[in-house]
Amino acid sequence: MATLNDPTFRRITELMYGAVGLSFADGKKPLVSSRLGPRIQRLGLDSYEDYLALIEGPEDGGEFQVAVDLLTTNETYFFREPAHYALLEAELSATRPRSLSVWSAASSFGDEAYSTAMLLADLQQQGRIGSDWRILGTDISDRVLRSATEAIYPLERLRMVTPERLHRHCLRGEGASDGLVQIHPRLRERVRFGQLNLCRPVESIGPFDVIFLRNVLIYFDPTTKSEVVDRVLTQLRPGGLFFIGTAEGRVPCRTPLQVLAPGAFRKDGA
Ligand SMILES: C[S@@+](CC[C@H](N)C(=O)[O-])C[C@H]1O[C@@H](n2cnc3c(N)ncnc32)[C@H](O)[C@@H]1O
Structure with missing residues (x-):
C-alpha cells in the first residue's frame, strides 16, 4: 500500500490549488490519502509520486479530472435547501x-x-x-x-x-x-x-x-x-x-x- 509523504501531499495540494482553487490544510492529508489511495491501487501504480507525475503531465488522459472528482464531493439532490x-x-x-x-x-x-x-x-x-x-x-x-x-x-x-x-x-x-x-x-x-x-x-x-x-x-x-x-x-x-x-x-x-x-x-x- 502506497504512503503519502508530506512533500508529495504539498505538491498535490499546490497543483489542486493552482488549477481549480481547492484548498487543503495540513490536517487534510489523511483525507487526500484515503480518496486517492484506492485509485492509485486500481491504476496499478506504485506510489503517490507516480500518480502526481500522471496528473501533472500534459497527457494525463483525463486523470487530473478524476483526481478533482475524488477530492471534492458532487453530493446534491433535488430541492436541497x-x-x-x-x-x-x-x-x-x-x-x-x-x-x-x-x-x-x-x-x-x-x-x-x-x-x-x-x-x-x-x-x-x-x-x-x-x-x-x-x-x-x-x-x-x-x-x-x-x-x-x-x-x-x-x-x-x-x-x-x-x-x-x-x-x-x-x-x-x-x-x-x-x-x-x-x-x-x-x-x-x-x-x-x-x-x-x-x-x-x-x-x-x-x-x-x-x-x-x-x-x-x-x-x-x-x-x-x-x-x-x-x-x-x-x-x-x-x-x-x-x-x-x-x-x-x-x-x-x-x-x-x-x-x-x-x-x-x-x-x-x-
Ligand atoms: C457539493 S456539489 C454542489 C452541487 C449543488 N450546487 C448543490 O448545492 O447541491 C459541488 C460541486 O462543485 C464543483 N466544483 C468544485 N470546484 C469547482 C471549480 N473550481 N469550478 C467549478 N465547479 C467546481 C464540483 O465538481 C461539484 O460538482
Whole structure:
C-alpha cells in the first residue's frame, strides 16, 4: 500500500490549488490519502509520486479530472435547501417577470438546475411568470456534466419532490429503468450544461436574474472564496437573487449585497 509523504501531499495540494482553487490544510492529508489511495491501487501504480507525475503531465488522459472528482464531493439532490426555492417562488410571484435567466454555477449532476426548471415550469403554467425562461448549469467536472445532460436520476435523489411534480416532470419506464426516472424533454430543452472553472476568469455569459453558487465555496480558502463570489456576481443583474449554501456562512465580497435570508441575497442597484 502506497504512503503519502508530506512533500508529495504539498505538491498535490499546490497543483489542486493552482488549477481549480481547492484548498487543503495540513490536517487534510489523511483525507487526500484515503480518496486517492484506492485509485492509485486500481491504476496499478506504485506510489503517490507516480500518480502526481500522471496528473501533472500534459497527457494525463483525463486523470487530473478524476483526481478533482475524488477530492471534492458532487453530493446534491433535488430541492436541497427548500427555503431558497420558496423564497424564489415568492419573489417571482410578486414581480411576475416575463423573462428569466438562471445560472446554477456548481451544478454537479444537475439536480439544482432541474429543480429550478420544475419550479419555473409550474409558475409559468399558473401564469405567474412568462414563457421566456432558461437555465444554465456549469461545473468543473466533465463526468457530472455528462450525467446532467442525460438527466437520469435514482428516485431517492428526488425524495423532496412532491408526487404531483414527479408525475408531471419525470418519465418512468421508457428511457429509464427500475428505480430511475428521467427528466421530461419539456424541461430538458430549457436547461443547458457547460464546463466552467470558477477559479478562472469568466467570460461574459450573463447577465442572469438568479444565480445559485451553493455548496462549492467550502472547498476554497477565504481569499479564493471572495474572488469567486465577486467574479460570479459580475454576471448577476442589479436586483438579482444570489444563493449560497446555508452552511457556508458569511462570505466577504466587494459587491454590495442585501441579506434576505440565510444563504440568500439580493444584488444592490436595481
Ligand atoms: C457539493 S456539489 C454542489 C452541487 C449543488 N450546487 C448543490 O448545492 O447541491 C459541488 C460541486 O462543485 C464543483 N466544483 C468544485 N470546484 C469547482 C471549480 N473550481 N469550478 C467549478 N465547479 C467546481 C464540483 O465538481 C461539484 O460538482
